[in-house]
Amino acid sequence: MKIHEYQAKEIFASVGIPVPPGEVASDPGTAEAIAVRYNKPVMVKSQVLVGGRGKAGGVKYAESPEAARVLATKILGMDIKGETVNKVLITEAVDILSESYVGIILDRATQRPVIMVSPAGGVDIEEVAAKTPEKIHKLAVDPVVGLKLFQARDLAYTLYRDIGQVRKCADILMKLYEAFWKVDASLVEINPLITTPGGDVLAIDAKVNIDDNALFRQKEVEAMRDLDAEEASEVKAREADLSYVKLDGYIGCCVNGAGLAMATMDLVKRYGGDPANFLDIGGSSNPQKVVTAMSIILTDPNVRAVLINIFGGITRCDDVATGIVQAFEEFKPTVPVVVRLTGTNEKEGQKILASCKLPSADTLDEAVKKAIELAGNAA
Amino acid sequence: MAIFINKKTKLLVQGITGRDGSFHAEQMKKYGTDVVGGVTPGKGGTKVAGIPVFNTVSEAVKATKANTSVIYVPPPFAADAILEAADAGIKLIVCVTEGVPANDMMKVVPFVKERGARLIGPNCPGLISTDMSKVGILPGNIVKKGSVGVVSRSGTLTYEAIWALTLAGMGQTTCIGIGGDQVIGTNFIDVLDAFQNDKATKGIVMIGEIGGSDEEMAARFIQKNVTKPVVAFIAGQAAPPGKRMGHAGAIISGGSGTAADKIKALNKVGIAVAGSPTEIPGLLKEAMKKASAKADKKAVKKSATQVKKSDKKVKKTDKKDKKSTKKATTSKAKKR
Structure with missing residues (x-):
């Protein structure tokens, strides 16, 4: 987890590392008021989690409180590498040797x-x-x-x-x-x-x-986590204890295990598709997790087909199948869903899935190719 | 033969009364593993699937003579469970638990080493020595006895590779997942070394992923120390930089740890890298064929050039000696 500079400085100050005094402002008026209180030139520093904010113009020197207000107006709301600036740190400027x-x-x-x-x-x-x-x-x-x-x-x-x-x-x-x-x-x-x-x-x-x-x-x-700086779907996934990373493609992937989830994305690329996400439903399987996973994937407007790839180990195929059936009843997906289910309790899982009549595949390569093909038809 | 576990493995299951612990204790027993006991504090005296449960590891070791332990306890208690096992004299500890803080592991790993024990994991699926013993969560029905050693940083991706080998008729000696975390007890090099020294293993499959430089180090190790054919697969070619891909260790940071770098390092030392897990068996067959052809050629040539070769060897070691003395003197100079 990443935190902002002002939060990191709070941690540093708590162990006794000397940092110049500073306070956070989310509007220009407050920025000016802080500068007035310091009665010294200040730095106006954008608080974003991405690097390279200085080069992007997100860190400026203000000679007067008036200048601090003008700069804060400019910096707040600025877009730095896709992240919007919601807060600035106003901190005493120091001479640097x-x-x-x-x-x-x-x-x-x-x-x-x-x-x-x-x-x-x-x-x-x-x-x-x-x-x-x-x-x-x-x-x-x-x-x-x-x-x-x-x-x-x-x-x-x-x-x-x-x-x-x-x-x-x-x-x-x-x-x-x-x-x-x-x-x-x-x-x-x-x-x-x-x-x-x-x-x-x-x-x-x-x-x-x-x-x-x-x-x-x-x-x-x-508690320092800045939810505004994160993708909403990633926040939802984390709350459900799923590992999810949003990407720009159109094949939604729902996989168990991080390694297999990565390999599934790689194969989607290899066979000419583009993955919409990385998603690992994790080890100990719980049908509700699969339901949440499906809701996150189906909410992504770029998704034109979903590929569910499960190789059961600690995850049991019947649990996953139950979750898939539940998700179908709840969301009635309009995009094609390809399921590949194998490993622990595979037979029980296949039985549960039979009612959904989904296109299935035995091998990973086959499943990936089928999902790409169906996504093409859907477009 | 196989590595790390075999018919002599006597297993304890730490966290045996939990959902995962009890389920997999039974699965391991079914596979033929000698599961001699379980440990859950406060549940001593009870039984799970006919397996006696103890309150502490040391009590269980005394009663059962267990030499191996597998851990299914939740992350806040996993580091402690590893320490308890090592302290009780367990020599092989397999930690399946995912989500153990890295800072805990930095202190646990040296402790385990100091006790002369081996830790596999955390955040790993464990291992199977085919037809002998299974420790962890790998599904027993996908493996088949044979001569291929499999080592991986992943769980389910390992199953995929094993399954592809089994379907192609290529059985395995031992399949082992070393874990996807940043700080783990056993790395690629440890396992590669063990496979190299295992007579039954004739070929090796290594499955890596983005993050860190373990694959690069493994490539250098293979070049120097492994004569058996190795085929690899690297997951995460489509992964964006700076984002953790599920595994705590799977992150491209500061431009290093990319799949492309790892594949390059492996190819450089002559290791074929599969584009899909299903390509692994074919590539390994080819590599094993080449290796045996080479061995045949060598056997023929050997008799003719034996004298010359041994001469060369002597010269080489001479050079090495000189180099190492040089290094020693320079490092001394620096210290002064």
Whole structure:
């Protein structure tokens, strides 16, 4: 799960990472009022979950409260890579002497949290990694022992020479590591971490991604979810405990298992079709899940045929079949639906389905081809 | 022969009184797995499908001499269940549970290793050694005894591939799903190594997906260490970047982890990648034919060139030695 910069900064502040004061506004008047209160030049920063907002004109400097209002008017409602700006963060502008990058990610290769620091801050770190990898210093932390102060200091010395700044940075790294575990993050990032002419070290941007698997114990963080920034159908699917990703094609896919769901999409492309979505109804099967899945797929106006592909394991074919029959009674779909059902309790499932008289197929390839063919007829 | 599980496997089912646990305990028993007990705290003394239930893993191990455990407990308790099994001396732990926090697993995996145990999963379908033992949720009716080893990051996609092999008359030794999460106990390389050392396995099918670089690392490992023919399939070619495709680990991030990159890495070391799971048997047959033809040729040539070859080998190891000493000195210098 992704959260906004202002929310990430709240998390940082809760562990004691220094961030400049800031408040959120959803209308220009409030933006101006905040700037008046600070009585200083401010930054007006769009709050969106996608990257690259600076380049898109979503981050601006305002000399006066009046300017803050004008800029907020411009930025609120702006479209940044398909996401509408509903909120701006008004934060005190600070003088910047140097910009660095510090971040912690869950590294799959080492299966450890890896701390990355780079003196090349304020730019896209993936670009730095590609062009000048020598400018990035990494440390894989032993998760059992945790990050130790000497390690944090070692990393801080790659960024600063002044011992005061080294100490401040090491302290920030320790706290960032604490935040990583505290909120079950898969990524915490400060880009840039800046120094001021007065010698302070501050986090002026913040990014935190949360591990979806840990949300059951991160209620406070989950409450930060911005439903407006997400596809409505994806929100509905998540509430029903389905994995769904909307795509641009016209073959609706309803599959059990993420790997098979991906492979089904791949085959739709391979045989000349275009998948409308990724949808995994998940393991432990419950007929109601299939009903919800079908309602989500059938609501997509681009869908011209639905392909249901089930290979039963922990999912039982009879449960799925019951759900399909129920969905048919409830929604009476007008687009063709192709069903391929095999694996655990396959015979029982086929029996239940017999009443629907659906076009069926024995193999995955056959089912995919049939769905594409029928979608063509429907167009 | 097979890998990881066989007729000597004595299995415990953690979470045996739940809906999935009880259903699959019975399925495993039906397949012929020696299911010796179940564990659910608070339900000790009861029975599920004739299988005795215990309150703790250590109690169950004492009573049953179990050496393997499979976990069906809900995500908030799964990490603890793995630790409990490892602590009780279980040597093979299979965690089926999906949705275990990655931060939990980062601490669990080193603990399990330290106890000398192997963890498979989490978020995996488990494994079957054909006609011997089944641990997990793979349907037993799709496999057939034979000489192909199957390893996959997925569940149902694995069934698809196994079923295609079975229909083509190509039976399997062991089929194993290693799990779709970011932090897992057993990776491709561990399984490839085990298949390479298993005499009964003559060919290997590897099923990967987008996200991470395990497939790329597996490709390098195969090039160096695996002499048996390998055929692959990679799921997620149609997946958009930045979106998690169901599995916690299936995400293209920052342009890395794409299906195209993985296919390229595999092709580069001579591994054929199937365009559809149904193409796997054909490609594997071809690869196995080529491999046996090569082996025949080698056998003929061997007698003629034996002397020369062994000479070369000596030279090669010499070079290697020099290289490694060089590396050692440079790393020392850096530390100073």
